[in-house]
Amino acid sequence: MTYLFIPTAVAGFVVTCTDIRTRRVPRAVIVGGSAAQLLCLVVWCVLYGQWPSLAMSVVLGLGSALVQLGLAMVRPGTLGFGDVTCTLMMGFAVGWFGLTAVLMWWMLMGLIGLIMLGLCKGRGGDSIPFAPAIVLAAVIVVLLSLF
Template identity: 35%
Template sequence: MPGAVAPALTVFAVLGVVLAVIDARTHRLPDAVLVPGAGVVLVLLGGAAVAVGEPLRAIGVVGGAAGAFFACLGVHLARPASFGGGDVKLAGLCGAVLGWIGPDAVASGIALGFVAGGVAASAALLAGMRGASIAFGPYLLVGTWGRLLAGP
């Protein structure tokens, strides 16, 4: 990825750590942190698209955000007790960042987050923690970063 996207990824990394810690402790992804942070990342991604001379790349960012948001909104509507509204918004942000690479990255990064969350839930069940809930935000972030670090 070009250096122009580094500021957006830096803010996304810091925001991700903050959100993962909050979610792990409280099972909440507060709008007061998520929404302004996502706004900053989106503006930086838009600026990066212009800086690299590919303003149409911003369409991939918006498409990735929308695709991940609406796919996860479907999960939330189907199983609201297991997938919260904050997770839906975080998925939209993750989709935006992955959208910089392309639609395949959005799909695989979000899917990787679901796989990581499923592994964690399975481990909790195997450990005898029936009925325990896991915070899903950190796993969305793990899937996103796993896909980002895998490259284009």
């Protein structure tokens, strides 16, 4: 079942590399990754009938993106819209495993973000790319949920 999340893993890798290099999250990659991930989940549900998991994935993915959007609006300039869309894409994969996985993902995302912030501030940086924290936390939680 690991292969089910390859679209998000590949798109997450591309987004992470791009965000580190340019501080931009390419929307085309997010749209393509999200569409491919949802297509894989729908095909899985057609074959194996796990429709509640698909519904949970979509609801938790959208909910996570809305929370991230709210956080971005509280203090404009701290989180970009790319981080919000990256959260949506990764949320589709993490959401498949339920609310507990999503809560673990958010806690791990915050922890990784704080570590990255500490490392970058220590080097004199004024901003950090947050998509790598979103993606790394999601990959860890998905792998832990699978095994």
